[in-house]
Amino acid sequence: MSQAKQIHAQMMRTGLVFHLFPISRLLSFIALDERGNLRYANALFSQIPEPNVYIWNTIIRGCVKKGFSELGFCYFVTMVRECVEMDRRSYVFGLKSCEGLGDLRAGECVYCRIWKSGFVGDVFVRNELIHFYCEKAKLSCADRVFRESEIRDVVSWTSMIDGSVKNGMIDNALKMFDEMSETDVEPNDVTMVAVFSACAQRGNLGSAERAREFAEMRGLRFSLNMMNAMLDMYVKCGGVEKAKEIFDKMDVRDVFSWTSMINAHGRNGEVEMARKVFDEMPEKNVVSWTAMIGGYSQNNKPMEALKLFSAMEMEAFAPLESTLVLVLSACAQSGCMDVGRRIHDHYVKEKWIPLSTILSNAFVDMYSKCGSIDLAREIFDEMRKKDLVSYNSMIVAYASHGHAEKALGLFERMVELGFKPDNITFVGILSACAHRGLVEEGWVCFRDMEAFGVTPAMEHYACMIDLLGRVGLLEEAYSLINSMGMEADQAIWGALLNGCRMHANVELGKLAAEKLMVLDPGDSGTYVLLASLCADKKKWSDVRIARSRMREKGVKKTPGSSLIEVEGKFHEFLVADESHPDSDGIYRVLKEILMFSKMDDCILDNYQNHIDTFL
Template sequence: MYKSEVDLSSARKLFYFAVERNVSVWNALINSYTQNERFFEGFEMFREMLRNDVQPNSVTFVSTVPSCENYFDISYGGSLHCCVIKHGFGSQVSVLTALMSTYAKLGEISSSEILFDQIPNKTQLSWNVLISGYVNNGLPDESLVAFRKMQLEGFSPDAISIVSILSACLNLGDILLGQSIHAFVVRRSFETNINVSNAVLAFYADCPLLSTCFRLFKRMATKNTVSWNTLISRYVHSGQKDKANVILHQMQKEGGKLDSVTLLSILSSYSENENFRQGTILHGYAIKTGWDSDVSLTNALISMYCNCGELDAGSRLFAAMPERSVVSWNSLMTGFRHYNLSNDVLVLFAQMVKENQRTNQVSILNLLPMCSMLSQGKSIHAFALRTGMIEETTVLTSLILMYARFGKIKLSVLVFQMGKRCDISLWNAIMSVHVDTKNAKQAVAVFCEMLQISLEPDNITVLSLISSCVLLNSLNLADSVMAYIICKGFDKDVVVSNALVDLYARCGSIVVARLLFDYLFEKDTVSWSVMINGYRLHGDAEGALKLFSRMRLSGVSHDAITYLSLLSACSHAGLVEEGQRVFNCMIEDGLSPRTEHYACMVDLLARAGHLHEAYNIVNRQPFKPSLGMLESLLGACKMYGNIEIGHRIFQMLFEMYPQNSESYVMLHNIYAAAGKWEDANTVRSIMEGRLLRKLPGFSLVGDNFTY
């Protein structure tokens, strides 16, 4: 009666008041501790029982064995096994089955197999323990073999067997086999078992076959919190946040009880300011139901507030926590880093160290991008060395990028050489460093070295290699890279294929680029945009416009980059009407033009002599005109001799960019070309008064020219 958590102390007092404490009394107390997950106390009571010369029975061992798998290591499990044999229970099926489970959970699956073979009369439970042991130790094939043997020996699978074998199918990635198990479930009428239904639901969710999962979910006669959580978490992980919120609202509408898992899943999807109100509602629900005392949930709330831009709310919640984990500190640091608050990140880390809080690699990964001085980065490097975190690949990768950011490429290479040569992420990091610093030959050399040690590249490696080819502008190298990509099957990745199309377009082979584009396994928005941009690079505005028409007919959505490439192509080809149609089409599609789009339109109209229209766009656009946009229009005013608009543009340049000498020179030249020498001299005087000088020109021809 006193076995519940709240009355455990009363149970122990009653135990010590007992006049006679036989084995049943000891078993009752040991079992009380085990059921309440007080494994250490349970095991200590077992040892005290032996010291009091009380002979244990099979129930004693079945109650005590779980303590080893949940609290102790394999040495305790082995000692308890010896104790079982010593007291003559080495052939008891229930005891052997409990020991099997312990060995399997401690990773000693071979020991579990030996015990299974020793059981003379195997039970359904012993088969289930073996099958689940194989699954939990990453041996799904063995679990399927055991599942089949179990049936051949006359045992019919139960709900526990089905749940385990579905996990095995998921680990194997065998959807067809999982569907066969689902058919077995339907045929044997296991669908009424909520645990089995949830396991089938989780299988389809993790495959992921979300549409099948959703249909199955709707057909479930009974749903519990686990059912709802499975669907919500998978929608969140697949990036379908809106659907996850719809399911959450439906759960609440149908009276489903939200638990900490529900809240953790849905809170992780809130990353925009618009989610802030819903996040605060869930925070209120957590307080009302008492879940706010859960450290993991509080960490998720801190992340939610930071992701929604409410750093003060996240900081207050962090400060009010009675108990913090390393995740708590990292959550707030990540929020500060996201908004580039480097000082706050550094101060928080210093406080963390001062309070002797445990740090991990996430803490270091938050710190390194925030270093504003090389000395700070070196200090963090030293801290990582001192704490042993330098062994983490993610930390080494971040250090490589940090040193490269300060231009210390040699140090980046040294850090790279410290790491495990078999880790592809380190090779990717050093290749990206060489690409970013325009040292393409070295990036290609790193790739060749990687092949020499038989390390298989991944998609990121290949993308860095393609970027190197773009910098080197070598068709021969591009051909070799393409052959390698096709040979290794990377061409089936749409991102890699898009990069290949861009590579050939930039290397001057628009024909090959178009062939690659036409034979793509899959075309996304980027594919079309890259090919359109390729035509722009080759000055073929008509080809770009024809491809854009095909893109619209195909139903693929177009983005701002697509329109920017088109407008730039029209600008350089002088196609005014076509450019205006493209610009209007962009607005009709619901895309708001950015500064770059307005700059292209101004350049297009200015080149064609439509200076008044270009000037009107400069005045009407919702952004501050860029320096390049204004200089482009001012240059056109010089070309077409339009003094009036030229003077207006100069006034804008004078107000916005007063120290830019080029605008003064251009206005001076406009007045000089029109014979207005007095105005030209006035502009020169203003320049001299502001101590501005024309940037000197230089020649690419001469004795000192080097390339």
């Protein structure tokens, strides 16, 4: 810009500033180049006495490129008012300025002007019209313009395919591609990137294979963008081996290529391989860090996810919203509320990242799973826009904390506001009823599911069996299992066995245990629960049978463990664990606590005796 200003000064001194060609070239740099300055460009434009159409087009294009769509549209309107003779690029840039406006009518006005000026038949203008309508999610209007076009080039077809993909109309995108394949128009790499993206969203490996074979058969040049899109397609379609094959053959790889392979291994549960790829990356960005954090978080390794997030912050990478959502999920899994609160205080309250609906839902889930139902509700109440996930998260939070009445109240409020509950909503409601033993309310919700278009699934039956089992209606629970019309899974038989354990029903408990031993013979909990149930009823022979079966199958009881956070570090302890480096000091303090608690009990007993004597 400093050099541009010097040239401008020289042009003013020599009088070249009044010549349209040199001033147009100067304006082009200042308005369009990344190093340019739009404010200076506007000032320069205002000093040109009679700008030609190229200069008008340049300033509109500059405004759009720099994100000032409204200003660009104002320039276009001024062109119309001053009767400037426009060319096809004027209408293209005018439509592009309308894409950044919230009002569709501005684009419709430009469309009318296009009709009046006779440019409606120009393929260049029509392609931009198609793109405009696709950006505004008006696919029917875009399709109308496309079908009315006498000439359809590769840009026309690609705009329709890409627009369909961006608006989630995957079947329509692939149908358009099939139509295009039957014409003489040859696709280019941009077309294939859109097609690969459509296949990725569909998640069908067969469609992915056909798209790749088509590109190879047509002899298309596989650019880096096209290779990356194909790599991403195979990852999302579950073709991890194909993705590895493509990655290994790539001569040139960028950060997107490496990140796709991290996602591939993460989706396949190969977390160590994902980390190996991550460590080998020549260059990392925030997306690659997020992918690796997601790999840990989604494969039940929350502590590794939190450690990596800390390393990412140390490397001075600013997290994205998606990064924080994954980190909050790891906090929820590990119970690490301190990290979650720090994220809330630093990144949200200090306005680094806006509190969107998705991020708010993640905070609600994190706070509730970390035991702070009040903070979860506080975030929920502060949300400007709530969706079904928001209500589901809060209902499940209330259910897990035993607040059945609040869960039911929120459910009624949600329905009143017009939200349609889904299967997760009913899992939360039925779970809430089970925790409080609300049998009547549970049956009402269970029977109302069909009215909301939700068919009871295995998890809903499990909640009902749990509810009936907790209150002792074991025969009713068993009848419900027999009336399901599907084979009961471990959750259902486990809920029944737990109910039998609570209410000492040995015969039904043995039946449930037998089912569980077939479904998962390696689960130690089944044998332990059955032995405990039989021991309570003094059926020692059954206890011995349960324990001998456990030994015969080589099943060992999973040891219980506790997790505690001290100054941001987590410490895990097993029963009678002495592996911790400070175990001697820990047990010494524990003994002192027990001793003081016994002393407190003695003091309270003596105090109560004195009171009783006095009374």
